[in-house]
Amino acid sequence: MTQIRITHIGGPTALLEIGGWRILTDPTFDPPGRRYAFGWGTSSRKTTGPAVSLSDLPPVDAVLLSHDHHGDNLDVAGRTMLPGAGTVITTVAAVRRLGHGEGLRPWATTELRATGRPTVTVTATPARHGPPLSRPIAGAVIGFVLQWPGQERGALWISGDTVLFRGVREVARRFDIGTALLHLGAVRFPVTGPLYYSMTARQALRVCRRIRPATAIPVHYEGWQHFSQGRETVERHFAGEHGDLGERLHWLTPGTPAELTV
Template identity: 30%
Template sequence: MAGLLNRAGADRTGEPAPPDFRHRLDSHLLGPLGALQLWWSFPRDEVARRDAVTVPVAADAPLPEPVAGTLGITWLGHASTLLYVDGVTVLVDPVLSPGIPGAARRLTPPGRTVEELPPVDAVLLSHDHYDHLDVRTLARLPRSTRMLAGLNTGPFLRARGFTDVTELDWWSSVTLSGRTGPVSVEFVPARHWSRRTATDTCRRLWGGWVVTGSDGRAIYHAGDTAYGPFLSRIAARHRRLEIAALPVGAYRPRALLRSVHMDPTEAVRAAGTLRARRMVPVHWGTFVLSGEPVLEPLEQTRREWRRTGRDRADLWDLPIGGSRVVTP
């Protein structure tokens, strides 16, 4: 593509070129053979569903009240979470439908249905992969819902009727009104990629989110990412990360997935790099997307947390539907 563009970013016909974020890539994308190898690595459906019975689910657990000075998180399954910062409630990567393209039906129920969600001040979308951007879930949200996403995701959302859409580049932010002052929502880099069809690879920018209250305390949601040097920069910009929601699943075969997904060891390392006080393991126990057994991500995260000497109380290994809060 780059060889076909002139300096003004137009193609040879003079028409504006479609956005392309391949220059942001720090990952090796799977070709057809790699995708086939990944698919063959999946555990058998009956084995995955047998193991998923023991994934903790607390769908009836009460949700925190979004009160002044409080930070909190609810894990809804996979990467879907509710974040609470100083009275502001945001919903990240909501995938609450029975299944997604490219995977079997979900192994475990969502922590809440769309109808059971509390009022949200914004929806944050990390990237366009089906396990993070689910049109069936979005279709059940009010079209006036404020939507925040990476560059060039706006046309996709507006085509589905959403009227309040903001696109962000890495390190850019918007401000929401908290109970005691402004709450900043910043889009930060991730080592990943984007695609929904065969023709839109890396057309929409991917990333993670840092939500910061007026007192400087923050929650980081990584979206979907491999380990990378950008984590140190996030730590330098946000020195009071109280909670980090980090992906711990979808990492086998390691040779295929190392450049796009963390494994549990890297996720615990990332929590240290970020200087995050607490870690919430996400991106596991919901869909079969890779070759590891269903429970292995949580089990290995617990072992690595213990091995590194971190306080067990600071590993918030929530059940699906479970919540934790940090009070002032």
Template identity: 25%
Template sequence: MSKRNRYVTSPPAENFDGVLFANPGHPGTDRSMRDVFRWQRERRVPWPKRIEVEGTVPERRVCGLRATMVGHATVLIQSAGLNVLTDPVWSERAGPCGYIGRRRTTAPGIAFANLPPIDVILLSHNHYDHLDLPSLKRLHERYAPIIITPLGNETIVRRAVPDAKVVTGNWGSSFDLANGVTVDIVPANHWSARGLRDRRMALWSGFMLRTRAGLIYFAGDTAYGTGAIFRDMRAAYGRPDLALIPIGAYAPRWFMAPQHVDPAEAVLIMRSLEARKAAGIHWGTFRLTDEPWDEPPRLLARALTSHGMSPACFEALWPGQAVNVATE
């Protein structure tokens, strides 16, 4: 019996064979059970059980460009009066239910009750540390934001939130919002799955968000690969004023390199995009892989030094920390 995609009925495309999505020109991301068992047998560095966070209360609206770290890949972007959340996760665990999955090491840097009105959610892919249905339900009940996501993820969201305002598309899709705001779905070198039988049936992506206050790139999850997708983004969209780039969940490299950048590769993404400012995300909240908890910022600083770059141009964001970007 032929395999059927449970999320998407779109026609085939360069990155879609009618059943599964792929990363054209990039090494395969699928891993065998043998690979998984080998990884799990390797020595793992323990993380702290809990690290205290001093949360912040953001302003209701911001005229310029500001990004505040909530935790992991969840960032509040405030730009030209628009409030945007990336991959919102307020749950205590990243998993299919409240008692399964990786527990948070750090509390959210913005308490849910302290959020300003949310206009838009950028949802990059369906892994549990990025697509958290309980958080999406709470946000819909309180704000009913527009959710922009790549193909297939709308099916998952609408099963839990039937009246969610979801718009979806493939890489290259562009959406015009109010007040001159545009959101473009851009490629990422990654994969997707919610269970054992839906691997690569929903698409993954990054985003370019353009407002009157500047251009913001949110990477979601990605590997670097040849760097071609990032150089192509630079040519297509211009220089981002702010790039939100993952710097964690990279070890061991033999397992993770096709799907997650390490800090040195995160710097290469910044340089390929020629971003004016970058912020390191996707580290220190959920222990997903094997690197020590505090290693990503240290390796990021080392990589910046090796390129002769100032540490101020690419900071590893801590929950509750905000970065303000002056744009031209």
């Protein structure tokens, strides 16, 4: 088994330290208070700032960017750090807009290689940022599966902003997932009524029933007005589950590194 360190910075942003690698997910470092437009009449205000400032962030070897076109996944400050972040792995559409990075389509892979460090294989996983037929509006999003030598509990999966759909179920079929970082929050907007644009607590429970991770880590469920479900709702759904899935939930304290065995 190997040890990794995860620091939840806020929202979808987490620093993963794996065998000498520093890998950052969805950089968001803007202060709270600003309202961000997401297109088609939708918007949201950021209510909580990052637990680690950009100036205190250590050098980053790679960024896993699920998508670039929403300010709660890549904000103004986050964009400033991308040119010095080493490898940026994201969607094909994001590479076109950003002008740099490595674009992956779902199920495509790439590798992080460096002398003295384990080779990390990164596989892009499908994500759908909303209800059926919403992809032309919500845009392309991917998640990521990370694999490296020495994993005994399974791969690490970062879901990205997605609802439960066939592509997410396929992740469970293709991979043995040991650690899952799940983007939750049940995003909703007044203009589209009851429709959800990220996983609900009920969907997260169904995902975990399928993948049976050793550790499930909720992220991206707080700090923005457009979230309709928080920690209490997630815990309530998992507490009513037969078996030990509730015990596999691992809540990170923003800014505080957590050591995990994988």
